[in-house]
Amino acid sequence: MGRKSRVTVIGDLAHRPTTAHDVARLAGVSQSAVSRVYTPGASVSPETRIKVMEAAKRLGYRPNQVARSLITRRSNIVGVAVPGTENPFYSAALDALSIALARIGYRVLLFSVDAIAGSDPILEEVLRYRVDALVLISTSLSSHFADECMQLGLPVVLFNRKTDSGLASSVTGDNLNGARMIAAFLLAGGHKRFAFVAGVEHSSTNRDREAGFLSYLSARKVRHIERRVGNYSTTAAEAAVRSLLELEKQPDAIFCANDHMALVALNVAQVGFGLQPGRDISIVGFDNIDMAGWPLFGLTTYSQPIQTMIDQVIGILERQLSGEAAVALQQVTQGELIVRASARKPKTGLSQSGKGWVWRPRTEPAVF
Amino acid sequence: MGRKSRVTVIGDLAHRPTTAHDVARLAGVSQSAVSRVYTPGASVSPETRIKVMEAAKRLGYRPNQVARSLITRRSNIVGVAVPGTENPFYSAALDALSIALARIGYRVLLFSVDAIAGSDPILEEVLRYRVDALVLISTSLSSHFADECMQLGLPVVLFNRKTDSGLASSVTGDNLNGARMIAAFLLAGGHKRFAFVAGVEHSSTNRDREAGFLSYLSARKVRHIERRVGNYSTTAAEAAVRSLLELEKQPDAIFCANDHMALVALNVAQVGFGLQPGRDISIVGFDNIDMAGWPLFGLTTYSQPIQTMIDQVIGILERQLSGEAAVALQQVTQGELIVRASARKPKTGLSQSGKGWVWRPRTEPAVF
DNA sequence: ATGAAAGCGCTAACAC
């Protein structure tokens, strides 16, 4: 196997990177000694360590993680799928996740997937990289795929989404109760004509938020709740809200399935229809993204505490990566109904919390 | 090397993944035949191909990209560094980049780095993964590090940032002319008291935007330009703008070094000080992020066409990855001054473009 | 504590 067979380009700077062998030779030790120096907890004498580290520095040695992964069968990489980051909630989540993973020694192999289309083919690709785990942010995978991952012993955590099968672990906000609480809040505010702007149909998140909202209201004999689909996107949400506000019987309370759409709604209501949120109409979102707190918006919303949720993801991952029995678990994180200016405030139930106001129903919303 | 030495856990599902060998045996061919089936352009007979693919399907075979990378010395992975994604411009860029890279067969290994702190140590880590290239979004690397990458033959592209050394390629918007144009625009609008809200000090982007703005104005005998630092962050920008508006001689025109800060400024001016942008005060940004076009904001801004810029990144990458002489090049992408409601409109120079209005100076801003 | 040797799963000559 003559390496020399390849013609040497004149001035070729792309030398072969330094290997542990090179370091070993320079340090006058064996290659395994070099390896041990870079293996936490291996037994190396101080002298050897010094010699190796000096040689390594001189040669600019960087252990080849690829070779290491091949043998250890751990890449220290977690595959992370995110939908397009139009929605700031996802960006924030990705950010927090990436930082949290870095802290426990993992890198992120990123996959931007079409929110609507299936993510299976691209995930198929990821698996070739032997990622140690998969985190899917607001993206589902077919149950068939989930099965395969489980058989491979590959931990999968869904963030802000659940699977029907329940095979994979999931971390979500309290969609059901949050939505109920929003319904209760709007009802307490004296509203009569309700509307719901849905996110992506059939997404578990939308399903739960819609179910919570509608079931609470219909149990209180509220009828004729208008419904539009906003797909969690700017353009669809704008059309949805516009169509609602053009109704003869204009709704006086709109619950948008996430903050991003609610902010769009705020724009349409104010600029397009001259309505003042909180007075002429109430608009509520879900997520509590940063911008919801911006003065110009002042969006009332149910919070999903990203950091807490990410911590739970990390917890699940650590447990599963350490080789424990991979029991799928569904974590639900409670949030709070953050009260700002975009919706009429009920007379009771408000209390100060931290730097803002929150609302709590007199009694916990009943379960239906 | 007894693999059996490890105690087999009862119900252990983590089998050894299928290898090319397993497939070969089942298909009754050699292992290299299997390899060839998965190598585009290799010569395999139709029969062999069929046999292999069937065996592969039955066994759920997935080629091990790690092993492949070890020998080919190409990981098909690009390391991408992003600062925290508080600024939507970065999220959008990451998104577009990730999609564009996927199209040419590359994955993204992500690094969320602290915008301020040095990114070198974490990048050091990345190199162990033998990434084929590095894209740094709004993040610089020390020139020492750049040198090392060049010696390694590792292509580095800076997005929205330049290095002093000019060793690495860069793709940026037209910061200098954009900022000049903004100055000209505000001057044409009849403004007298100017202010600049800077981003991160010493970032090349901020430096150029500031230089363009200030030099244009001072060449026109404008004196006493107020300056605050907003660090591209929400909180710092808020304080900066607040301090400007509390001035006895309140500025009547504020240029914020990016859109994100300009949106914050819009919030502060309207809600905090009861000023109506476009009438009482002019606020201009830089980037033209999606939200700048939202009705409630209507931010006048100089655009940085993300897709075009990303295409340029891809172009540079493709050229360098194909092994061409790695000449660093600095690409500057022109944008447009998008005119919306947040700033007073000059009498002349406006024209319709696409779905909005743009402004162009009568003559190109002179070079100083 | 250290070195020798055997691979991890694959690609790439090379012979046939």
Added chain:
DNA sequence: GTGTTAGCGCTTTCAT
């Protein structure tokens, strides 16, 4: 076109 063979750079027994 296909099988054989020699590694890619590392970790991990196993002896010493």
